[in-house]
Amino acid sequence: MVKVHGFDRAMLESLFGKVERVDEVIRLVASPSVSKPKNWRAYRALFVNRVRIEKGVRYWDKYKNALSRASRKYAVPPEIIIAIIGVETLYGSHTGTFRVMDALSTLAFDYPEAPNRATRMSYFRSELENALVFAKRSGVDPMSLYGSYAGAIGLPQFMPGSIMKYGIDFDGDGKIDLMHSPVDAIGSVANFLAMHGWQADEGLVFRARVNSEKQDWHAFEGESAAKFGLKTLESAGVFPEKSVPDSLFGLVDLENGDKPTEYWLGTCNFFAITKYNRSYYYAMSVVDLSREVRLARASR
Numbered sequence: 001m002v003k004v005h006g007f008d009r010a011m012l013e014s015l016f017g018k019v020e021r022v023d024e025v026i027r028l029v030a031s032p033s034v035s036k037p038k039n040w041r042a043y044r045a046l047f048v049n050r051v052r053i054e055k056g057v058r059y060w061d062k063y064k065n066a067l068s069r070a071s072r073k074y075a076v077p078p079e080i081i082i083a084i085i086g087v088e089t090l091y092g093s094h095t096g097t098f099r100v101m102d103a104l105s106t107l108a109f110d111y112p113e114a115p116n117r118a119t120r121m122s123y124f125r126s127e128l129e130n131a132l133v134f135a136k137r138s139g140v141d142p143m144s145l146y147g148s149y150a151g152a153i154g155l156p157q158f159m160p161g162s163i164m165k166y167g168i169d170f171d172g173d174g175k176i177d178l179m180h181s182p183v184d185a186i187g188s189v190a191n192f193l194a195m196h197g198w199q200a201d202e203g204l205v206f207r208a209r210v211n212s213e214k215q216d217w218h219a220f221e222g223e224s225a226a227k228f229g230l231k232t233l234e235s236a237g238v239f240p241e242k243s244v245p246d247s248l249f250g251l252v253d254l255e256n257g258d259k260p261t262e263y264w265l266g267t268c269n270f271f272a273i274t275k276y277n278r279s280y281y282y283a284m285s286v287v288d289l290s291r292e293v294r295l296a297r298a299s300r
Contacts, residue, residue: 005133016105018143025098025106028149030114040254040262040281047285048292052086056293057300059091059182066170066183074190075200081189083290084276085182088157092182095154100145104128104160107150127151130160138175146179154178155185158192166192196275197268204287205252205264206244211237220251224278226268233265240265252280 001007059082060067067078082091089095107124111117131151135142147153153160158167158178167176170187178185210217214237220228226248230240238251249265256262264270264284273283 001132015142019105020102021110022098022102022106025103025149026112029107030112037257038255039257041256043281044285044288047087048288052090052289053292053296055091056082056086057297060297063182063186066186070186070190074194076190076193076198079290079294081186082293083286084189085155085185086289087286089155092155096147098147098149099143100131100147100151100153101142103149104131104151127160130164134160134163155182156189166195193272196272198272199268202267202269203245204270205266207241208263208265209239209241210263221253223250224274225271226250226266254280254284
């Protein structure tokens with residue numbers, strides 16, 4: 001940090017003298033000993049519910065100017081921006097209570113035993129570096145940053161590296177503040193999605209079915225991008241339930257516990273959301289919450 005970023009060594013030694021190892025962070029990041037069957041409907045109910053829908057409508061009303069401006073600039077619909085912030089932090093109600101320096105230092109140097117421990121420690125050391133650089137550039141005390149147990153910050157829960165890459169000063173006050181500025185959060189979420197391939201008028205998901213007698217479609221499971229044409233998918237046994245635009249898709253599978261798995265065709269916009277969180281369940285929750293908020297606002 002001293003050689004690369006020009007930090008003062010004595011300041012860093014004093015700073016890290018205040019950092020604490022947090023056992024709760026270790027517990028939360030450790031994989032559960034017993035994995036439960038995936039259940040899309042149960043997961044959806046956590047995020048697509050009356051509270052998040054009603055608060056989403058009010059959030060839209062309150063920040064409609066910033067949302068409209070972000071939508072015009074980045075081509076991301078307001079309801080998608082709202083849904084991400086709604087799923088992440090209930091519109092800023094739950095942004096995390098861990099000191100970011102404590103959380104990142106704990107995971108950077110004391111990550112729990114796991115097959116990928118070295119890789120994860122390297123990642124969190126990088127995020128610790130980003131947190132320090134961001135704080136220095138912003139003129140804030142690193143110890144004043146609070147967030148999730150993994151070090152994600154603010155209304156949209158950006159990791160420090162994402163703040164450095166995708167965070168923007170959307171309210172024009174000269175600084176990027178995702179902890180206290182909903183307008184900066186709105187602009188930063190839209191910028192993130194645009195930088196990860198969001199396309200205007202591309203759509204999101206289309207319900208599909210698979211031919212259980214064929215096995216070829218299994219090759220499309222777990223994709224992280226929309227890169228297959230409809231003919232390719234259909235030849236492998238994946239069919240849209242209704243007509244879809246001439247585009248590229250990825251197969252999205254959502255397990256439902258002991259009920260049948262749901263299948264969808266995801267566009268580049270769906271997979272842009274998965275760059276925020278790799279889980280299909282997360283991305284589909286954003287899609288569904290965005291739709292419900294839009295419908296609730298339009299029906300008033």
